[in-house]
Amino acid sequence: VPLEETSLPLFFGWFLLPGIQDKVRCTSMDFLKTLDTLEAFKKHLPDFTVEAEKEVDLEQYFQANGVLHCTTKFCDYGKAEGAKEYADKLAVKELYGSAFELSLSALFVTPRTVGARVSLSEDQLTLWPADAEEVVSVVPAAATLPAGSRAHITLGCAEGVEPQQTGFDLLEILALQQEGQEGELVEEMELGSLAYYGKGRWLLSLREPISAQACFSSLYG
Numbered sequence: 001v002p003l004e005e006t007s008l009p010l011f012f013g014w015f016l017l018p019g020i021q022d023k024v025r026c027t028s029m030d031f032l033k034t035l036d037t038l039e040a041f042k043k044h045l046p047d048f049t050v051e052a053e054k055e056v057d058l059e060q061y062f063q064a065n066g067v068l069h070c071t072t073k074f075c076d077y078g079k080a081e082g083a084k085e086y087a088d089k090l091a092v093k094e095l096y097g098s099a100f101e102l103s104l105s106a107l108f109v110t111p112r113t114v115g116a117r118v119s120l121s122e123d124q125l126t127l128w129p130a131d132a133e134e135v136v137s138v139v140p141a142a143a144t145l146p147a148g149s150r151a152h153i154t155l156g157c158a159e160g161v162e163p164q165q166t167g168f169d170l171l172e173i174l175a176l177q178q179e180g181q182e183g184e185l186v187e188e189m190e191l192g193s194l195a196y197y198g199k200g201r202w203l204l205s206l207r208e209p210i211s212a213q214a215c216f217s218s219l220y221g
């Protein structure tokens, strides 16, 4: 009996190949290492942590989890809404096991998560579920953002924070941009320009997007 007939996976997504996982982790570590030494970051520290600390070591603050991936559809073994429909999509069946080049266009940090924004190509969007941005109860403006806006790679979560928070944090920043808030340009870093969006939200737009080889597959967990 094929596995897909017995149960659906925990989630479908693009899984980064080992070499590029290391590169993305190193880039993220370098960014965190620099960010928490910046005067601008220290100035906004009270937005970042409620505790009356003078400093925070961001590399310690966030915990990494598992293989780096960009979730397309969270299925929860079939319990999630639309899971079966997604698994039955022609594109999902045809492209299962294929290699892709993901474009990582930005890194972002909030008091809850650190992640990379993934800018999906037209081809990649055929694997993107139509309901991914319909999370109005969490991020009210999200439904007005283009499909694919939520695409991201979770790089780390603060203690007690669930990984799905990373996508909500990204949508919040993109919703602010859509409303015309460009963020306060803080610094031109080697990796790109760093902007502050209030409430401890930082976005680094990469000068050179990171091209990441990834396999479209699923995780049963």
Ligand code: A2P
Pocket (backbone or CB within 6 Å): 010, 011, 070, 071, 073, 074, 153, 154, 162, 163, 164, 165, 166, 167
């Ligand atoms: P993300 O894609 O933001 O990293 P968990 O370990 O909590 O079971 O989650 C497994 C993966 O599925 C994680 O990558 C996680 O977040 C994603 N995920 C978990 N719950 C949801 C959800 N309700 N909607 C979308 N993605 C989810």
